[in-house]
Amino acid sequence: MTKIYALLAVSMLCVGCLKNSKPSDSLVMCTNPTYPPYESIDSNGKPVGFDVDMAEAITQQLKKKLVIKEMAFDSLILGLEQGKCDFVLSGMSITPTRQKEITLLPYQGEPIKSYYLLFWNKKPVGIEQLKNKTIAVQSGTWMQNYLDTVQDITSKALDSTPELVLDIQYGKSAAAFVEPHILRDLLPKQPHIKAIEIPLPESAWNLGNGIGIKKSNTKLAQEIQTALDSIKKSGLSDQLEKKWLHKQ
Numbered sequence: 064m065t066k067i068y069a070l071l072a073v074s075m076l077c078v079g080c081l082k083n084s085k086p087s088d089s090l091v092m093c094t095n096p097t098y099p100p101y102e103s104i105d106s107n108g109k110p111v112g113f114d115v116d117m118a119e120a121i122t123q124q125l126k127k128k129l130v131i132k133e134m135a136f137d138s139l140i141l142g143l144e145q146g147k148c149d150f151v152l153s154g155m156s157i158t159p160t161r162q163k164e165i166t167l168l169p170y171q172g173e174p175i176k177s178y179y180l181l182f183w184n185k186k187p188v189g190i191e192q193l194k195n196k197t198i199a200v201q202s203g204t205w206m207q208n209y210l211d212t213v214q215d216i217t218s219k220a221l222d223s224t225p226e227l228v229l230d231i232q233y234g235k236s237a238a239a240f241v242e243p244h245i246l247r248d249l250l251p252k253q254p255h256i257k258a259i260e261i262p263l264p265e266s267a268w269n270l271g272n273g274i275g276i277k278k279s280n281t282k283l284a285q286e287i288q289t290a291l292d293s294i295k296k297s298g299l300s301d302q303l304e305k306k307w308l309h310k311q
Contacts, residue, residue: 089128092118093148095136097223098201100248100307101154101272113307114152117170120299121274124290135222137203140164143275149283151275156205158269166284167273170291171304174268178206179246179258181239183231186257196237199230205269206240228253244308 094114096102102112110131122129132148139151143165156175157167180190180198187193194215200207202220210218219236221227227239228249241249246258274291276284294300 088126089130090122090125090150091130091132091148093132093134093139093142093151094153095139095222096133097225098136098154098245099224100244102152113171113303114154116303116307117294117300118152120294120303121287121290124293125286135203136201137220139203140275143277149276149280150287154272155275156269157271157273158205158208160208161273161275164278166276166278166280168276168284168288168291169271170274171300171308172271174270175242175263176265176268177243177260177262178209179241179243179260181227181231181241181246181249182237182257182259183234184255184257186259190259190261193237197235199227199236199239201227201241206242209263209267210240224249228256231256 094102094110096104096110096112098112100112101114102110105111110133115131118129118131132142134142134147136153139153139155140161142148143151151165152170155161155167157169161167180186180193195217197217197219198210199219199221200210201224202222207218207220210216218240219230221230224241224245227236227241230236231239232255240261246256249256250258274287276287291300
């Protein structure tokens, strides 16, 4: 009788494992949907954006179902390493530091040579006026790492672009530090925002945006790269860029 109960217990545990495991016909994407136009949440509570459409295109190529898991930007790589998702797609810049941790497949963007400081209503005459001031930046991004190397500046990490805007609007930070595409997205919506372009040294340029995959998961990396090649060859990648990143 004891052996029978033991077998039943093991069987029940296995059933539980199956319920909690990811279906074999799906791929889980980790993202931080606070980075329009790459990813955001629409009025219906649905993730939308360039990265979401790109992920859908990739999973369709691989004949898989897309499952989206939301988390803080600075938790994305950890979530990937912990097996909470199969890949990261979240407007993540390719940097040498990140390349040491995970595989990053380029899917969009050219090397960026400058970023922008955003101000509310009025920008300073010179950048020197920001000495010993606080500058808001999105948490976990390459920009935060860069700001932390700048002397006489205090970086303030926030979770999303809307929070950066509110922070400068209400004078909690002297400025916000964003990428060019974020500025292009904000200007039509926020006429009070003023910007100053900040050239970066060549050593600080980023290498475009990448899809993050665990280094050990070489099979998935090869499959996604093949899917990306097909998406670019078909012209779908250009169509998605025009839809999301180059709106008139």
